[in-house]
Amino acid sequence: MKNLRQDRGDSLRPEYRRSDFGQMAQGKYALTAVEFAELVRLLLACIGEDEGLEFTHYSPGSYLAAHNSGDWTYELDNSNQITLRFWLSEIASIEERISNAVTITNPQERSELQNLLLHHVRVLKSRVDEL
Numbered sequence: 001m002k003n004l005r006q007d008r009g010d011s012l013r014p015e016y017r018r019s020d021f022g023q024m025a026q027g028k029y030a031l032t033a034v035e036f037a038e039l040v041r042l043l044l045a046c047i048g049e050d051e052g053l054e055f056t057h058y059s060p061g062s063y064l065a066a067h068n069s070g071d072w073t074y075e076l077d078n079s080n081q082i083t084l085r086f087w088l089s090e091i092a093s094i095e096e097r098i099s100n101a102v103t104i105t106n107p108q109e110r111s112e113l114q115n116l117l118l119h120h121v122r123v124l125k126s127r128v129d130e131l
């Protein structure tokens with residue numbers, strides 16, 4: 001019978017080093033990294049449900065997107081600036097631009113982004129109600 005000696009400090013094969021894998025976290029959900037675009041989509045879905053609106057993603061480079069009067073959309077540019085739009089017709093819209101932090105790394109920043117989105121959704125909604 002072989003006498004196997006285990007190193008409790010490192011459970012990897014000898015040909016690998018811990019530094020080859022980058023930073024590791026314990027547990028399946030110890031750290032959840034969500035892309036900014038996905039976070040915005042999820043927050044707008046929740047806010048839209050609370051406010052009775054349905055937001056869809058709008059890509060400014062897509063010329064095939066036909067919008068109807070009454071559509072609510074959002075778009076993200078390369079610097080993660082968010083633009084909310086209410087479409088008056090196929091080509092005319094009312095927009096609300098949101099400048100925000102480029103990275104969201106902790107729950108407090110996520111909460112601040114949610115409050116910022118909620119505020120601007122309500123501002124846009126009140127502008128639409130004035131028409």
